Amino acid sequence: MPRARDLRPRHQQIAADLRDLIMRGDLGPGTQLPSTSQLVAQYGAANATIQHALKSLKDEGFLDSRVGKGVYVRDRQPLVVEAASYIPPAPGRFRYQLIAVTTAVPPADVADGLRLDPGATAVVRTRILFHDDQPVELSASYYPADIAAGSGLAKPAKIRGGAPQELAELGFPQRTFVDRISARPPTVEEAESLDLPDGTPVIRQLRVVHSDGERPVEASVLIKGAHLYELLYRQTVASE
Numbered sequence: 001m002p003r004a005r006d007l008r009p010r011h012q013q014i015a016a017d018l019r020d021l022i023m024r025g026d027l028g029p030g031t032q033l034p035s036t037s038q039l040v041a042q043y044g045a046a047n048a049t050i051q052h053a054l055k056s057l058k059d060e061g062f063l064d065s066r067v068g069k070g071v072y073v074r075d076r077q078p079l080v081v082e083a084a085s086y087i088p089p090a091p092g093r094f095r096y097q098l099i100a101v102t103t104a105v106p107p108a109d110v111a112d113g114l115r116l117d118p119g120a121t122a123v124v125r126t127r128i129l130f131h132d133d134q135p136v137e138l139s140a141s142y143y144p145a146d147i148a149a150g151s152g153l154a155k156p157a158k159i160r161g162g163a164p165q166e167l168a169e170l171g172f173p174q175r176t177f178v179d180r181i182s183a184r185p186p187t188v189e190e191a192e193s194l195d196l197p198d199g200t201p202v203i204r205q206l207r208v209v210h211s212d213g214e215r216p217v218e219a220s221v222l223i224k225g226a227h228l229y230e231l232l233y234r235q236t237v238a239s240e
Helices: 010-024 036-043 047-059 108-114 162-169 188-193
Strands: 063-066 070-073 079-082 094-104 122-131 134-144 176-184 202-210 216-225 229-232
Touching: 010 036, 010 047, 036 047, 047 063, 108 122, 108 134, 108 202, 108 216, 134 162, 134 188, 162 216
Parallel strands: 079 229
Antiparallel strands: 063 070, 094 122, 122 134, 134 216, 176 202, 202 216
């Protein structure tokens, strides 16, 4: 079977090669890249193509230009997301901005996760997470209307103590959750809200939270720019 060809534009191929060298550590933080003329010779590409590739990596946070000195690899640490935890707000680092609180019919996979009847509505809280004032996650958390109606979950304001505390006070403490992870190109809203560099895919994380008796009480769709994140999974291996 013939091997598939990479049909991406040449600047994307070059950016992918340099990105791989950076992520593998072959080009470490503080390393100066070869000059543009050297990269032109190395990749057999036009000057404009090299500049386009470097701009893409600068937009993604991998590279930094120093006037009169050249282009250097940035000390860029990915945001590591452990599958077993939420990102807690931290003053000066992480903060949430509430965008809207509405009532809507959830997407099909959310409705399925919440075990809602066809056409049933849920309260949805939409937020943006910022890290050092950079938008890094767009989230929509859905709550069954019979649980959320009349509670702090349905009010257009931040919840003191957060949604887990509000659910616990309503008699639905969070016990377990299940994550489903996928990747895809962003929607227009996602690209604009997260200020994504051109061509950057997103990670879509669907989290369904269960309370006592395995009752689903929350389903969140979390959208993250794939260029900023690593997902970390841990599992204890049972000894024989």
